[in-house]
Amino acid sequence: LLIRIATQKDAATLAVLGAKTFAETFLPDNRADDVMAYVDASFTPQLQARELAAPGVWAFIAECDGEAVGYAKLQRSEAPDCVGGDAPLEIARIYVAAAFHGRGVGAALMNACLEKATALGADTIWLGVWERNERALGFYRRFGFDERGDHVFLLGSDPQRDLIMARPIEPPGDGR
Numbered sequence: 361l362l363i364r365i366a367t368q369k370d371a372a373t374l375a376v377l378g379a380k381t382f383a384e385t386f387l388p389d390n391r392a393d394d395v396m397a398y399v400d401a402s403f404t405p406q407l408q409a410r411e412l413a414a415p416g417v418w419a420f421i422a423e424c425d426g427e428a429v430g431y432a433k434l435q436r437s438e439a440p441d442c443v444g445g446d447a448p449l450e451i452a453r454i455y456v457a458a459a460f461h462g463r464g465v466g467a468a469l470m471n472a473c474l475e476k477a478t479a480l481g482a483d484t485i486w487l488g489v490w491e492r493n494e495r496a497l498g499f500y501r502r503f504g505f506d507e508r509g510d511h512v513f514l515l516g517s518d519p520q521r522d523l524i525m526a527r528p529i530e531p532p533g534d535g536r
């Protein structure tokens with residue numbers, strides 16, 4: 361398993377992997393047209409290229425035997441008030457292909473995000489997660505995130521409740 365920083369050249373890969381993993385995650389519990397409306401609006405190569413080029417965005421790709429099997433996107437963004445902290449960073453996406461769940465890929469992506477956040481001097485890392493996404497909720501709790509509040513996420517035409525979760529980032533050691 362290799363974790364690497366995504367570049368502009370990865371826009372098409374992220375579009376395919378983003379669409380596939382989003383559909384795998386949400387099709388079972390949502391209306392297909394809501395899921396596909398979101399996928400079509402978010403995972404084109406052009407949009408992925410634009411996101412990768414934006415300042416304050418870092419994407420990581422997990423490769424297993426050369427195949428992209430997961431990705432995460434870390435970004436500077438406006439944090440909801442409930443997050444707190446002076447220097448928050450958002451994990452905007454973290455997705456592993458279903459066939460690779462439970463094999464440490466998510467942990468490797470999360471650790472890459474936490475390390476980058478530490479290096480960037482963040483003091484808090486936060487994310488939004490659908491209140492019904494039990495698998496992700498368990499994963500985030502395992503990594504020390506706790507619930508701080510909620511907000512509305514529009515999936516196609518369906519307004520959903522996302523929980524806002526956050527955890528502190530330890531400052532880098534000073535060697536003492």
Ligand SMILES: CC(C)(COP(=O)(O)OP(=O)(O)OC[C@H]1O[C@@H](n2cnc3c(N)ncnc32)[C@H](O)[C@@H]1OP(=O)(O)O)[C@@H](O)C(=O)NCCC(=O)NCCS
Pocket residue numbers: 381385454455456457460461462463464465466467468488489490493494495496497498499502
């Ligand atoms: C959530 C997700 C990223 C986790 O990735 P993963 O590769 O399956 O997780 P890992 O195998 O790396 O697990 C890492 C640790 O978290 C734990 N963990 C994973 N899923 C868990 C769960 N549902 N509940 C409790 N702990 C969990 C593992 O046991 C492991 O802990 P350990 O180191 O003590 O053994 C993955 O399941 C996924 O992509 N889900 C679909 C997409 C999604 O919902 N993304 C989030 C949208 S907000």
